[in-house]
Amino acid sequence: MILINLLPHREEKRKRRKQAFFVGMGFAALVGAGLVAAAWALLLHLTDEQQARNQYLSTEIGRLEVQIKDIANLRSEIEALKSRQKAVEDLQTDRNTPVHLLNELTRHTPEGIYLTAIRQADKVVTVNGIAQTNERVSEFLRNASRNSEWLDKPELIEIKLANVTANTRDQKRLFEFSLRVSIKTPQAEGPEGAASAPAKRT
Known part of the structure; x- marks a missing residue:
């Protein structure tokens, strides 16, 4: 026995294709939204990490600047102490110089x-x-x-x-x-x- 389909099969096929197309579009939109959300979350995470690194570097740079300033102060104090020591040594040498000078002139002056x-x-x-x-x-x-x-x-x-x-x-x-x-x-x-x-x- 031969069965003949008298229903509008072309419209049904077209309808199913439309439904499949909209379902695919919705799925693609969901996947795209998920990817965008994941990328945004990753960017936020990387930004937070970079800000934390920057904060750590700023803190360490501040500590190093304080240490450098302390070292510069120590160097200036050392230079001041050296200059004072040299001044004292020069005074000690200059105090004895006239005695040695007169002694040398007396020794080397001929008759x-x-x-x-x-x-x-x-x-x-x-x-x-x-x-x-x-x-x-x-x-x-x-x-x-x-x-x-x-x-x-x-x-x-x-x-x-x-x-x-x-x-x-x-x-x-x-x-x-x-x-x-x-x-x-x-x-x-x-x-x-x-x-x-x-x-x-x-």
């Missing part, structure tokens, strides 16, 4: 030379005196340049004739001179130098 004036400006000393001959002045310069621990770089400024009357009858022909010499601090000065000096004598 026939008489010192008339000694002037010191910082580390430079100007010496004026009277000598019997030019050779005495040359010997004085050699002694100051070779054998002295405190005198350095002697330099003759001028030398000229000076007639000095010894008494009413005699007149001596003398030389008036002026020289410049620098003051140096011996390397062996200090506790180690003081300890090694007796060893050299024995």
Whole structure:
């Protein structure tokens, strides 16, 4: 027996296709909304983590800045202490310098030379005196340049004739001179130098 479908099957098929299409569209919209929501949640999570990292870095940077400021203050205090220590050491050295200077001038001044004036400006000393001959002045310069621990770089400024009357009858022909010499601090000065000096004598 042959069955003939007299219902409008094409409209039914078209209707089912529409329903399937709308169902697919709804499902796709739901999936898209879910993906967007998941991406938004992920972005929020990453943003929160980055903000937490930024906050941690800001806190650590603040701590480091405080430590750097403390280190800078310590360095300035150390420099101030060093400058004070150097000032004290310079004062101690300068206090003993005149004694050593006079001692060195006395030791290295040859016979026939008489010192008339000694002037010191910082580390430079100007010496004026009277000598019997030019050779005495040359010997004085050699002694100051070779054998002295405190005198350095002697330099003759001028030398000229000076007639000095010894008494009413005699007149001596003398030389008036002026020289410049620098003051140096011996390397062996200090506790180690003081300890090694007796060893050299024995």
